[in-house]
Amino acid sequence: MMAAYRGAGGKAPELLVHDEEHGSELIAVMARFGRGLPANVIPIGLHAVTEIGHDTILSALLFGFQRINVLASPDKMAELGALNTQCDLARAVLQGLGYTGDRVAVIGEADPDAVEEALHEVRTFDEITGRAFAPEGGKRDVARLAFSALHEMAPAPVDVIELPQGAPYGRVDINADGCTLCLACVGACPAAALNADDDKPRLSFTEAACVQCGLCVATCPEKVITLEPRYNFAGGLLPETVKEEEPFECIRCSKPFGTKSTIETIVKKLEGKHSMFQGTAQVDLIKMCDNCRVFAMSEVQDDPMKLGERPKMRTTEDYIMEAEAEKAAAKDKGEA
Ligand code: SF4
Ligand code: SF4
Structure with missing residues (x-):
């Protein structure tokens, strides 16, 4: 879609992701009785827009869309909690990297005029120069690829950005003085972010693997672990020793x-x-x-x-x- 749009000389494209039933009807009514979709808005229908995650949002921006609009049915607003969390996460990443403007919007309207107004609003963004990339692997892999590429072309390519509570990226802060190396947290960690050593008592942590589930926090008998949601562009791929001791x-x-x-x-x-x-x-x-x-x-x-x-x-x-x-x-x- 993007290649065809750009090839035809299109500029500043925006994506409109909509519920197939609700969105198609609204778009048809807007086309028939109103101004219709703006020329730079490319619609795509999904069975459920709640499936959209930060990986999809950031990938679309990386492909060259300047803004992602999600059109949801007002009847389903109660189901949009997860979608809003994903949008907040994408916004935090973009703002952390210095991208200006609100690049992600959720429109929960049934009135065609209101939708039309939201889409026709004139916006000026510093353009994200799109690039083709192969979104391979699972959601987390795709998100990481998009993070790295957006970081490379970012206006403010900082090494670390703070993320909102509940974000699935970050580190765990372990107070090594209070840690007794009981290794209960290692057994609880579902992502192998916390690891033990076979040869000697040692606790290590790999930030890139941590999904911030908090199981280690709940398991630690000494209560020395706290979560720190963030994204580390400068490292975190290799295990770092948190504490080691003589047996x-x-x-x-x-x-x-x-x-x-x-x-x-x-x-x-x-x-x-x-x-x-x-x-x-x-x-x-x-x-x-x-x-x-x-x-x-x-x-x-x-x-x-x-x-x-x-x-x-x-x-x-x-x-x-x-x-x-x-x-x-x-x-x-x-x-x-
Ligand atoms: S927050 Fe979850 S994934 Fe991260 S280290 Fe703790 S248990 Fe492992
Ligand atoms: S559960 Fe707590 S005390 Fe035990 S090894 Fe992990 S951080 Fe240290």
């Missing part, structure tokens, strides 16, 4: 397990404060690996779980000897 060595067999800070925190919280950790022997159990802890517990004399002496196993021979002894005793008694 704690079992005081009995020296096998590394857990981390120093985790074990020390647990000891601090339980030593002398919990009825089961009053003595040194009990506290030492915390400082042992799982195997040594089992051995040590079986050796503790006052272990409440400890069983008494096992009864000696009786065999058939025992029963026979017992019966014979009884018989002999009875015989002796009779003789006496």
Whole structure:
């Protein structure tokens, strides 16, 4: 569409995305009784305009549209929450990069005159020079391609832009001092943005993978994680170490397990404060690996779980000897 429009000498194109049923009717009424669509507005009908995301909006701008108008039925205004969020995200990216004017609009009107007025309004924009690009991959990949290309041609190509709360891009700010490297957040992260190391206690974070779902925030027992929605044009593709520590060595067999800070925190919280950790022997159990802890517990004399002496196993021979002894005793008694 864009190639045909530009080829015919068209300038400052705008896209009109509309609900097929609602929009087609309105456009027909405008054409018949009013001024019709402006010459620079190219309409495209969709089954549901709520499907439009920031990836589509920014891709269309990158192709050379100067503004994206979304025409929605007023009957469906209650369903437009997600669409408005996507539009706000696209606006935040554009404004962060210095693009002027409101490039995204949602028109929820049933009156053809009102729609006509909104579309015919004279707007002046610094032109976004369009370029062809291959929108490959999923929505996030397409959005990233569009972000990068818009950044390259931006009036203010800053490295980092702040995004609204709920945006699916950003970093997590982890207070490393309070982190005990329990790695609960790694297990909770659905996007593999938080990772652990197999060799030593280490927590790393990859900003590009983070979708700002907040599961790590809800999972962290120390409450040291906060979300920071933003888009980082300057990096974030590689994992960065958030915290690393030496492992704690079992005081009995020296096998590394857990981390120093985790074990020390647990000891601090339980030593002398919990009825089961009053003595040194009990506290030492915390400082042992799982195997040594089992051995040590079986050796503790006052272990409440400890069983008494096992009864000696009786065999058939025992029963026979017992019966014979009884018989002999009875015989002796009779003789006496
Ligand atoms: S916000 Fe979600 S995606 Fe980002 S690090 Fe936390 S759990 Fe992972
Ligand atoms: S859940 Fe919290 S304390 Fe545990 S490793 Fe993650 S940031 Fe650190």
